[in-house]
Amino acid sequence: MGPLWLIATTAIFVIALAFVYSTLFKVALAEYLPFIAVGVVLWNFISAICAESVMAFVESEVYIRQIRRSPFVYVFRVISRNIIVFLNQFLVAAAVLVYFGGVSAFNIFLAGFGIALLFLQTLWIVPLVGLIGARFRDLLPIIQSALQICFFVTPVIWPAKALAGKEWVALANPFHHIIDIVRMPLLGGTPAFASYIVVGVMSILGLAAAHLFYSRFRFRIIYWL
Amino acid sequence: MVKIVLENVHVDFPLLQQDQRSLKRLLSAPLKPMRITLDPRERPILQALKGVNLTLSEGDRVAVVGPNGAGKSTLLRVLAGIYPPTSGRAVIDGRVGALLTVGLGMRDEVSGFDNIEFCLLLLGASPHDIDQKREDIVAFTGLGEFIHLHVGAYSAGMRTKLAFAIATSIDPQILILDEVFGAGDAAFVRKAEERMIELIQRSRILVFASHAPALIERFCSKAIWVEGGLIKEFGDVKTVSDAYLASAQG
Numbered sequence: 001m002g003p004l005w006l007i008a009t010t011a012i013f014v015i016a017l018a019f020v021y022s023t024l025f026k027v028a029l030a031e032y033l034p035f036i037a038v039g040v041v042l043w044n045f046i047s048a049i050c051a052e053s054v055m056a057f058v059e060s061e062v063y064i065r066q067i068r069r070s071p072f073v074y075v076f077r078v079i080s081r082n083i084i085v086f087l088n089q090f091l092v093a094a095a096v097l098v099y100f101g102g103v104s105a106f107n108i109f110l111a112g113f114g115i116a117l118l119f120l121q122t123l124w125i126v127p128l129v130g131l132i133g134a135r136f137r138d139l140l141p142i143i144q145s146a147l148q149i150c151f152f153v154t155p156v157i158w159p160a161k162a163l164a165g166k167e168w169v170a171l172a173n174p175f176h177h178i179i180d181i182v183r184m185p186l187l188g189g190t191p192a193f194a195s196y197i198v199v200g201v202m203s204i205l206g207l208a209a210a211h212l213f214y215s216r217f218r219f220r221i222i223y224w225l
Numbered sequence: 226m227v228k229i230v231l232e233n234v235h236v237d238f239p240l241l242q243q244d245q246r247s248l249k250r251l252l253s254a255p256l257k258p259m260r261i262t263l264d265p266r267e268r269p270i271l272q273a274l275k276g277v278n279l280t281l282s283e284g285d286r287v288a289v290v291g292p293n294g295a296g297k298s299t300l301l302r303v304l305a306g307i308y309p310p311t312s313g314r315a316v317i318d319g320r321v322g323a324l325l326t327v328g329l330g331m332r333d334e335v336s337g338f339d340n341i342e343f344c345l346l347l348l349g350a351s352p353h354d355i356d357q358k359r360e361d362i363v364a365f366t367g368l369g370e371f372i373h374l375h376v377g378a379y380s381a382g383m384r385t386k387l388a389f390a391i392a393t394s395i396d397p398q399i400l401i402l403d404e405v406f407g408a409g410d411a412a413f414v415r416k417a418e419e420r421m422i423e424l425i426q427r428s429r430i431l432v433f434a435s436h437a438p439a440l441i442e443r444f445c446s447k448a449i450w451v452e453g454g455l456i457k458e459f460g461d462v463k464t465v466s467d468a469y470l471a472s473a474q475g
Contacts, residue, residue, distance in 0.1 A: 062329065067347065068306040224241065
């Protein structure tokens, strides 16, 4: 029953939101529903990764204290769990896309590339945030409120073009770019080249920072628990 | 060659939860072994091990004795490679199996059958051995068809049996044991003991922390007496154990 609930709650949330906001924004449901379905599923994944990575090592304390394993096992625990949830929720987005006409093979490929890049981000977010979260226990509420703010300032349920004249709000937001490289192709467009640059630079910097922190502090994790 | 070498190993726990004021009070109180101090950046730490030197080689059967809070568990976890020393060096050559708690990784919502696989992988068993080990575990526990029932529905005794059987099915070169394994009905205790002895015989190095002199003298040939984060004595099991008991009573 587990996966079914994931799918059902996502479906209900997306449809309810689409119904209300397409009226508010005065956009056709056929245009808005795919947009929001993909957006919400992506956002759920991103925010779950950010929030759960804080606890990556803390929640695995029992294991870390009793057994010698690379701490990365616990990183993969968070990542794999959330990828499974994501794939389940993505069925909702896929169903909506198919219902409203499908996606071309090339765009599916582009979106797949975007998803691969999205997954790549988890490889630095989880160890980095997990380390900080193990040391500073008040990080969780901070991240949670930050995510809530991000949800509203990121074009997840509203289109970036609605910013009319203040596009920088979206352009300066890395969440916007990472969502766009998956969502744009699925909606029949092509992501901006700049989005790939932003995500690419973010990956390199993120992985470098995570590597630096992880190799310096991996042996301290157990002392922080 | 299976061996363990500890060179001047220190383990300092940062006291992150300590509130400054109560710590000051603690520091000003005349504690006998001064193990709560400040590190160079003036953060409070607890010195669990204060420079331990130890070499264990193939065939060593070592008991660890000492009062509560002496650093026994910390030493065991350093030997198991779980705590990396904060300074000094720990070289651990060999496959380590550490049985510090029973039932690690056991999950209520899955069947005993699936739990066996998960726990074995967690303990570092190779995927090829799982089927064979599982057969052995099922036979040992005598759970029969219950093995396909989710563990949440097990009685406490059944659960202990299963956890014990899983934990003792590993074959490590270095075996680290913390105290007690037991419970279950009387017949099980006898079977458990046999199984434990088999496990101990399979290992090349045994480190065993216990408060029971009879057990220690039965399984071990050497003993380490830990006190105040230091090794006070290391030598023949009878000599060290008797010296420790004498000091504990006197």
